[in-house]
Amino acid sequence: MLVFMLVLFIILILIGVPIAWGTGFATLVYIESSSNIPLTLLAQRMFKTSDSFSMLAIPLFMLAGEFMNGGGITKRIVELASKWVGHITGSLGHVTVLASMLFASMSGSSAASAASIGSMLIPSMKQKGYDGEYAVAVTATASVMGPIIPPSIAFVIYSSLSGESIGQLFMGGILPGILMGFCLVFLCYWFAKRRHYPVEPKASWKERFLALKHSFLAIMMPVIILGGIMTGIFTATEAGCIGVVYGLIVGLVTGELKVKRIPEILVNAAKTTANIMMIMGTSQVLGWILVSAQLPQKLTVIFTSISSNPTVVFLLILLLILFLGMFMVDAAIMPIMTPLLLPIIKAYGINSLQFGVVVNMMAVAGGVTPPVGNLLYIASGIADVSVLKAAKMVLPFLGALIAAMLLCVFFPPLVTWIPSIL
Numbered sequence: 001m002l003v004f005m006l007v008l009f010i011i012l013i014l015i016g017v018p019i020a021w022g023t024g025f026a027t028l029v030y031i032e033s034s035s036n037i038p039l040t041l042l043a044q045r046m047f048k049t050s051d052s053f054s055m056l057a058i059p060l061f062m063l064a065g066e067f068m069n070g071g072g073i074t075k076r077i078v079e080l081a082s083k084w085v086g087h088i089t090g091s092l093g094h095v096t097v098l099a100s101m102l103f104a105s106m107s108g109s110s111a112a113s114a115a116s117i118g119s120m121l122i123p124s125m126k127q128k129g130y131d132g133e134y135a136v137a138v139t140a141t142a143s144v145m146g147p148i149i150p151p152s153i154a155f156v157i158y159s160s161l162s163g164e165s166i167g168q169l170f171m172g173g174i175l176p177g178i179l180m181g182f183c184l185v186f187l188c189y190w191f192a193k194r195r196h197y198p199v200e201p202k203a204s205w206k207e208r209f210l211a212l213k214h215s216f217l218a219i220m221m222p223v224i225i226l227g228g229i230m231t232g233i234f235t236a237t238e239a240g241c242i243g244v245v246y247g248l249i250v251g252l253v254t255g256e257l258k259v260k261r262i263p264e265i266l267v268n269a270a271k272t273t274a275n276i277m278m279i280m281g282t283s284q285v286l287g288w289i290l291v292s293a294q295l296p297q298k299l300t301v302i303f304t305s306i307s308s309n310p311t312v313v314f315l316l317i318l319l320l321i322l323f324l325g326m327f328m329v330d331a332a333i334m335p336i337m338t339p340l341l342l343p344i345i346k347a348y349g350i351n352s353l354q355f356g357v358v359v360n361m362m363a364v365a366g367g368v369t370p371p372v373g374n375l376l377y378i379a380s381g382i383a384d385v386s387v388l389k390a391a392k393m394v395l396p397f398l399g400a401l402i403a404a405m406l407l408c409v410f411f412p413p414l415v416t417w418i419p420s421i422l
Helices: 002-014 019-033 040-050 056-072 073-085 092-109 110-127 132-145 153-162 166-170 174-195 206-229 237-253 259-292 296-304 310-324 330-348 354-369 372-381 387-408 413-421
Strands: none
Touching: 002 019, 002 259, 019 040, 019 259, 019 330, 040 259, 056 073, 056 092, 056 110, 056 153, 056 174, 056 206, 056 237, 056 259, 056 296, 073 092, 073 110, 073 206, 073 296, 092 110, 092 132, 092 174, 110 132, 110 372, 132 174, 132 372, 132 387, 153 166, 153 259, 153 330, 166 174, 166 206, 166 237, 166 354, 166 413, 174 310, 174 354, 174 387, 174 413, 206 237, 259 296, 259 330, 296 310, 296 330, 310 330, 310 354, 310 387, 330 354, 354 372, 354 387, 354 413, 372 387, 387 413
């Protein structure tokens, strides 16, 4: 019956059933066919997933990001990035990457980054003579940094499943996120040289510092959040509360956020949060069923038969996550796979912090791989470019992201150094 549940789950996903409903229906069929499992288990496990203080950080960070975006912060971030790096070969590609990095440090959501940054920069890139598929590839892959550079909703999810400290995960994502940005910037430079893309006029230092001044309040948000977590003044969940209040005040003070828009922002944040929590709840039930069927032990035996080298096993796991990312969003991958993989990494002595950061990097990167690449679809829709055409252009950029992940696998201090000194 376990095999039937997994086959049913895969079929539902392939025919386009939303992840939450496909997972929920597959687990419901399994529970109904098992005489020793009560149906109430489905509701209990789903409730237990959200019944956690740390999980409150998800709606709070989502709402903080909505307030910052609704307050015109995205426009100021793009302007700041353009003034500082727009004159370098690669120009608007670099602007997209830098703006995405700055936006990531406020929202923690890859989809929000792709939609917000993409809606501003993709039309500009096409107007300036950049190829549409190139604009899509840069925007989609740059938005992958959203859940890696703190604050990160993905790390909150992993923390709730693994017991790893949210603060440690946040700190562990800083260098890998920056490394991903550098890899993408290098590729943007190479493509711009090869295709002779235009550059923006060089801004004066006065214009640069003026843009910095206009963006100062936005940039202070991640500084306050990370500074508070690093110094132990407040927890990650409390940081989310502070982010909401700060984002609301900044939006109102600058006059960009209109009071009449607040109900709409609250509804948008609630919808996104509900979608994530629903996916997590049903995926957690599926993960529990797989663990109960002793799948982790069976996977450990399989991995042991392949290699006893922890690095090889780590790479095999990343390949598995990359494959799953072609069909599932990261919010579904982590609740299902974390309970299965934790016993394996413990058996091989792999650092749980390093594992959590790198595996989340790979899971989020699945957002740019078809057929279920939500980031690719968002960016392609904005650019009015064929998803298939954009997918071909994405490949070298995906390779750059994977290169950053491999560096984090082979050099663990890239992940563990900052958490170790704080």
